[in-house]
Amino acid sequence: MEKRSLYTVLSPRLLDLYTLNGAIVVIIDVFRATSTIATALSNGARAVYPVADVDGCKTLGAALGAITAGERNGQVIEGLLHGNSPAEYPPAFIKGKELVLTTTNGTKLLHMALQQGAAEVVTGSFVNLNSVSQYLLKGDKDVILACSGWKDRFNLEDTLFAGAVVNQIGQYFSVNCDSALMAKEMYLLHQHDIKSFIRNTSHWHRLKAFGLEKDLEFCVTAGAAEVLPFYDRKSGALTALGASC
């Protein structure tokens, strides 16, 4: 049987160069949207609604009676209730609740993937690495690992996570993709020093100014929130696949 294809996309700007029709797209925004989504769902949130802009976040939050969340430059956006930090969503707070989330990069890319015809959309970060890899292995579709980057620029933390997935499951796919090859090599190079290596990234320098070092270290902690956030087009929500909600 012919192997399925796996590609890595390094920036939202490059997404339309790949065939999303019929594919599973993994949205990756390690710092911090997809880490926060996995954490909230792992801690019992019923659903996370990713929305592309602040007004949409306020409107949907009001309609659902849900928690609204979003930051710009490390500050909670005026009119929203919470920020983008996974630490803000422990079980005692988030269990059984719904979260409406807007972020700079990850939620935008998720909506791009939907518009460009992705068959399935899930989200991934180091905190749910194994859940993502296991889901992709079980499926029957081509795989696109889509990095959110920072305002369309390449970033290392999303690439390293894509590389971690390629390292786990690449052998079962046809990988004719220089981005995936590079990502895997970068991951193998830094899998044992990832918490120190990320201090070299531009995103670290950007966010450490807001005292978010602990947040960022959590975001690269493998297995901290093992759940598979799966997007449902009908409801517009990410829910934990297999969980009752």
Next chain:
Amino acid sequence: MEKRSLYTVLSPRLLDLYTLNGAIVVIIDVFRATSTIATALSNGARAVYPVADVDGCKTLGAALGAITAGERNGQVIEGLLHGNSPAEYPPAFIKGKELVLTTTNGTKLLHMALQQGAAEVVTGSFVNLNSVSQYLLKGDKDVILACSGWKDRFNLEDTLFAGAVVNQIGQYFSVNCDSALMAKEMYLLHQHDIKSFIRNTSHWHRLKAFGLEKDLEFCVTAGAAEVLPFYDRKSGALTALGASC
């Protein structure tokens, strides 16, 4: 004194995310445009005219009485005289002549850089690595290392060359750029096995079908054609900086 900035751009699609005004842009298309340009100039070509399309190549070639060159899928384009291989331009053939060249990726990116306001445009590949690095060091402008990729997708060979430049001169610049950091690490990882490593790239697989393995190995041979191709907006030509032409 504040250090100048250095950025690496991984695809033409990402070029406009960077400030080209006032910067030196190095166009990188290792397989094979910028390897061929350096080789032709190093072997005595008076000038290389990079043109974005086939019709422009024919028209300018006829007007100048120059050699026209361009390939698609490993074949010389109908109506042009030569291909994109550096091996086609030995001194006995090219010395004192002018070449009009059209390619899929590199010549397109060069014109994008001009349109987006680059102060200076030069071209680089492994064959003229030291000439590029020395020129960038001597200058007083910010530096953009611009990878042509393959039809806007990321590729490894251009990234490795950008990494070789960052490795040589990065310490003299402010490098707040994840792409440059990644490129340097990939280069350091493969500097000693580059001729075998490039056999893993998607471009190798694409071009080896046309029997171009020797060409590709030449393109990653450091120092094989040390010259600095510098674009002159007035003439529309690349000439060897410092050479009389």
